[in-house]
Amino acid sequence: MSAPHLPKVAGIDPTVPPPAHTATPLPGIPAAAPQPGTPLQDRLAGWVSDLTTLHELIGRLARTSTLDGALRELLDAGASLVGARRGMAVIEPADGHGPTATVGLGLAHADLGTIETVPRSATSYGRLLDGLPGGPLPDPRPPSVDSLPLTGSAVDGRAGSHAAAHTADGHGADEAAGAPTGAPGPVAVPDLLGDEHLDPRHREVAARLGFAASYAVPLSTPEAGRLGAVVWLYDEPAEPDGRHRHLVSLYGQYASEHLARLLELERGRSQIAALTEELLPTRLPRVPGARLAARHTAGGSGGGDWYDALPLPEGALGLAVGSVSGTGPGAVAAMGRLRASLRAYAVMEGEDPVAVLSDLELLLRLTEPARTATALFAYAEPARRRIVLAGAGHVPPLVLGERRTEYVETSLSAPLGMLACWEAPSVDLDVEPGETVLLYTDGLLRRMGGSVDRAFTRLHAAASSVPKADRDDPEAVVDHVLRLVLGGPDDAGDGGEDGAGGGGGHEGGRVARDADEDVVILAARFD
Structure with missing residues (x-):
């Protein structure tokens, strides 16, 4: 009679024994060959963990009923996904009909005002709000004669330090987010203080507020277009890896849809409130x-x-x-x-x-x-x-x-x-x-x-x-x-x-x- 099969848990086969050791073997002794299927099971376990995390974060976001509450939840959830401590979300619909809002995570009102003193085109979130494509931030210095023939991010030496985020398999972040090539995509600036090509005011504000890196993603939907942008700030030079960029991209897609619905509700409420005021005594x-x-x-x-x-x-x-x-x-x-x-x-x-x-x-x-x-x-x-x-x-x-x-x-x-x-x-x-x-x-x-x-x-x-x-x-x-x-x-x-x-x-x-x-x-x- 055959022995009963043990049940599988979370996609991991319990019949596969664990490795015989975790330490490096002694010199001259060959390492034990990995069991067949172990890397695949580890990947499956990672996918299950990521899906569980996304499900929980999306559920929390879905329970928000106001624009301000949704932005704060988005900032908090995104910070946990990319490993940041602070951030800022800006709502600025492309159609210009409002409403507009700026919400900070770990930033006081005065800190938000200080960040807004940086020229808009010099910031990652500002480029996303203006509909500019993700990629290297513009060099505020006038181009030298030697640099004139060099065009395109493929030959720009700065592209590696503050280019648009890339996924783990080497594809651009625009593709990971489902955006067409050239459309606004995530922008990572892994070293704000050490990158001499950034706007001096940008580096000055970063040093004053104590953040050294940033990662910005756009908020948009195919129907509503651009809604805004969100940027997370790191205390030290850093940037999220491909896996976490992919997670925050998936989360951002749902967050954009949810924000678009709340935005329509907010506009409807504002219109009703304005109509009510017109019907009451002036x-x-x-x-x-x-x-x-x-x-x-x-x-x-x-x-x-x-x-x-x-x-x-x-x-x-x-x-x-x-x-x-x-x-x-x-x-x-x-x-x-x-x-x-x-x-x-x-x-x-x-x-x-x-x-x-x-x-x-x-x-x-x-x-x-x-x-x-x-x-x-x-x-x-x-x-x-x-x-x-x-x-x-x-x-x-x-x-x-x-x-x-x-x-x-x-x-x-x-x-x-x-x-x-x-x-x-x-x-x-x-x-x-x-x-x-x-x-x-x-x-x-x-x-x-x-x-x-x-x-x-x-x-x-x-x-x-x-x-x-x-x-x-x-x-x-x-x-x-x-x-x-x-x-x-x-x-x-x-x-x-x-x-x-x-x-x-x-x-x-x-x-x-x-x-x-x-x-x-x-x-x-x-x-």
Whole structure:
């Protein structure tokens, strides 16, 4: 009966015995012949190890959701692949539509600025950003008579010291990266301080910051073209070998695709944010007896939070905040239509906030039956310091003054679009001289995270802690409140014992801490 075969592990045959010795044999004694297949197994084991490393690094990169986070992960992973300690990544799309960004690894902001003082064409990453081919960096000195007949990197004596990176089998790095000949490819400068052909400013900055070599690779995709470049810096003269160049080339290809997707998302977010700002008031009205301040922070997904303030007949003032369900361009467009409609209703019947919201609910139900919205409208008479307000599923306003900081008790009501006929009683509010009324959207509470009660408590504590010197300025009040409630979990001084943090979902009366939520806050101070 034949003996059972032992299992294979990671591509290595366990039946092949290990070498009889690892030390050099004595003179005169012939060395034992290597076992057949051992070099191939070693290569297979190396390939498996490389694939495992790439899989792990790519997985970490895929989990990044922001451009800045992806660049930092790219720098860190690439540094481990090429054996460097510091680096710099620059995003500069070739189409010129932005966004642009510069991120450093192990480099302070001042260090990045110092590197950028080097002439762009004299740096490896600058040549890649400008679309110049990889290879020897240009000699800043004028050519001598003896060097004029010598053309091409094949006869340039400098080509061996700072030529484009080559793979282990002798092929150019452009070929390893899948780029056509002549296209921008990796650029290795193995000895920055000792290469007299480099730009003097380049060597001066390298000596000042303490790096002696660099290795730069382009970031590009066939569809998007050039996105940017990344360069890693060595503390001593060095350059990665062919194997590690090949690994960082493969990793760079995936990183470029991932960055291209994030770049498109970032552009979309910027466009939505710009559209949202255009739909909101460009400036707040000036009404005798009241001073206004507003802040709006657009979320990453483009929400439908909005605010408005408009002068009404007989010295009155209309104040409104609201939020439309959904995200993206559709929600932003719905927000613009809803805000424009509310302005029209406020001019016609602003003294009756219930009628304004009732008309708004009917319009929403007829024109956009699939959407819901929350809204709060306040009719203020600054001369009498009197406010009549009504809310549709909206969070209550907060009154801040020398003698009180309290929420306004409003009647419970469903959001607009959720009932066949919406109507809720209005609330009368008398404010004292010097008091400020804060209107806001629930996005502010969601940004805080934790339970709903805790979020309300933190907002109350932040409003209560406004310094007396700042209470006369609504701008200072708004900035103080936002700085505290959107900071760390304990910045507002809330010493609650529920221990609610920034995680948590919607269950159990909790809201999720979500940076994608819009934040709107509108403050009105009455003299």
